[in-house]
Amino acid sequence: MCWLAGVQTEVGRTLIHKTAVCKQYPLLLVSLLAKNQQNVSPQEVDSTNDQVGLSPIGVVWTISSICHCLSGGALTFRQVLxxxxxxxxxSDLISDMHLKLVKSWVGPGGGKDECSRISTSHCFSEQRGLLNMGSPGVRVGMEDKDMVKVIEEDLGKYIRKLLEVRVPGIILRCLEHLELKDIGRPVALLAKMIGHQPLALHLVRKEGLLEPTRMRRLLDCSSPREVVLDVLMIVSDLARKDEGFYGCINGASVLEFFKEFLTHEDSNVRSKACSALGNMCRHSSYFYSALARHQIIGLLIDRCSDPDKxxxxxxxxxxxxxxxxSDMLYDELRRxxxxxxxxxxxxxxxxxxxxAAAALSNLVRNSDKLCEDIISKGAMQSLLKLVADCSVVALNPGGKDSVNESPLKIALLSLAKMCSHPPCRQVLRSSELFSVIGRLRQSPESRIANYATDIVSKVADS
Structure with missing residues (x-):
């Protein structure tokens, strides 16, 4: 038995560039990771009587070589992944059994650090397959557009293969063998997996991704910044996808950390926390009482004055x-x-x-409790000013694209919603800018014309 250790970076890269064109090379690399060579048929790779084993360092370099080969085109991707x-x-390389053996091995390349290197190398190879164009914490780019297209075409099949071998659960459990400083890459891969519904369902429902103890560890103040960002992205993406995930998110007890995140020194953490909270309120009022209980709303409003746009x-x-x-949080949202x-x-x-215009609309959607504040704080006048500023483009037959990108439609929708309440209708009627809305009934953009017509009709009927 011979032990293959790592080689110098430049030597390894030279070998890859010279031999990756041979379709057998990636298959040979994969066969080195197997317990024997029977996993690759004789037709694919010439058989040999030599028994080759890999040291932990050799495992890392073999996976690294496979990753480089994956940029070699569609054939290589389909052969390997x-x-x-x-x-x-x-995936067996980051199984509990293998990582325990590596951790306990006293030879070259053994110990906790090698567990981390093996896990990181494995997750990089899977990220190439999942088109990881970059997560908040760990960015992994793919510059070959043709290769990206190939992976996109086969992505559904690849995801089914990952589930068949239960790769998501293996990656999740490998976190238990790693120190916090080393979990960036695996967590980034989990965050990318959440973007695909079958993987998200498997990770949450079958593998317990949001188990409270695990979440507390990942969101602890000593956790690396990129890990916190990726976990916030996981929570946000799950909440955005389906209300069915709300119960699991609630069970993870993550809201207790949001006070710290909303006041974090890193603007990326603050913005991700706000985005996650928005998605946690996207489908229903499920989290409203919890937001009040944890005193989140006041901190959220403070972020309106944040230096980060x-x-x-x-x-x-x-x-x-x-x-x-509902209007459950209206009193707190008044500010x-x-x-x-x-x-x-x-x-x-x-x-x-x-x-902002949509938020104002929602603050009068469920009751008239905040109408007086909407009026006295100048919100209606600000909406009318915004409408007036955007109206020139809206009345121009050639300005359709600019209108679609402007906040005009949302501002008109907000004013239409406010017209459901008599005090707001009175303010509109008496405003010198009300005539602008009348002119917008002639807008070539049908939705703008319809909103303007609706507002004028409600004011006229009052």
Missing amino acids: LRSDHIKNI RTRKFACFAIGNAAYH SIPHLAKFLVSTEEDKTKAN
Whole structure:
């Protein structure tokens, strides 16, 4: 038995570039990861009587070589990652049994550090297959557009193979063998998997991804920043996908961490926290009482004054969803009205203005409790000013694309919603900018014309 150890980086890369063109080379690399060579047929790779074993260092370099080969084209990708036996050979390297053996091995390449290197190498290979164009924490790019197209075409089949071999659960359990400083790559891969519904269902329902103890470890203050970002993305993506995940998210007891995240020194953490909260309120009022209990709303409103523009944008998004399903949180959300009104007439990007307009609409959607504040804090006047500023383009037959990108439609929808309440209708009727809405009935964009017509009709009938 001979032991294959790692080789120098440049030597390894030279070998890869010279031999990757041979279709047998990737298969030979995969066969080295198997317990024997029977996993690869004689027709694919010439048989040999030599028994070759891999040291932990050799395992890392073999996987690294496979990763480089994956950029060699469609044939290589399909040879390596569209076969269950190959995926199993790779995933077995981060199974409980193998990682325990590596951790206890006192020879070269053994111990905790080698467990981390093996896990990281494995997750990089899987990320290539899952088109990981970059997660918040760990960015992995694929520059070959043709290769990306190939993977996209076969992605459904690849995901089925991953589930068949139960790769998501293996990756999840390998976290138990790693120190916090080493879990960035596996967690980034889990975050990417959540983007695919079959993998998300498997990880949450069958593998217990959101188990409270695990979440507490991943979101602890000592956890690496990129891990926190990826876990926030996991929660956000699950909440956005389906209300059916709300119960699992609630069971994970993650809200207790959001106070820290909303005041975190890193703006990426703050913006991701706001986005996650918005998605947790997307489908229903399920989390409304918990947000009140954990005193989250006040901190969320504070983020409207955040120095980071993305955080401000997602804070408006979250506030809007926290008001959409009922008026349970209206009293706490009252303080957001001046901030939302200010955004409408500021230099904020259009998406933030649209989110602010939508939030104001939702603050009158379920009751008239906040109408007086909407009026007294100038929110209606700000909406009218925004409409007036956008109206020139909206009345131009050639400005359709610009209108679609502007917050005008949302602002008109918000004013139409406010017209359901008499005090708001009175403010509209008396405003000098009301005539602008009358002119917008002639807009070539049908939705704008319809919203404007609806507003004028409601005011006229009052």
